[in-house]
Amino acid sequence: MSDASGRGQGNQTSARVIEQSNREEGIVRAGETPITHERPEDWGWHGETGKAGRIAGVVMIALLLVMLFGNHEGRIEDLYLVGAALIIVIALIRDHFRRKNAWRSR
Known part of the structure; x- marks a missing residue:
């Protein structure tokens, strides 16, 4: 002390x-x-966010891909939209395999 x-x-x-x-x-x-x-x-x-987080990930992918169709002329923003969607897809795939191999999946 x-x-x-x-x-x-x-x-x-x-x-x-x-x-x-x-x-x-x-x-x-x-x-x-x-x-x-x-x-x-x-x-x-x-x-972890569980099922709600996975649903939100799928909704965000859909929203990002819907933004490809619009009145923009340049294609650089398309690369960013597709890239962000791919990052979310990779995170969801990683989460799927992590939960599949986990001792206690949610």
Whole structure:
């Protein structure tokens, strides 16, 4: 434990300074326990969008390809539209094979 001689504590006498492994030292109120570890998954991070994300990917591919037909004269924008659609197609194919080989697919 660090020396708790008022460093960062203000006027609270019931708080104590502790050193946590792999974290910076923190101030803990009396009667509370320090946080040992919080996993991002516990808060809902690192999740996947599931079926709604795959449907949105297909809709975006369709919208990008529909934008090929219009009143524009240059073909450079067509390359960007087709390229963006191909990137989404590759991501969906990768997701399909990742879910197929996963231990627990959604």
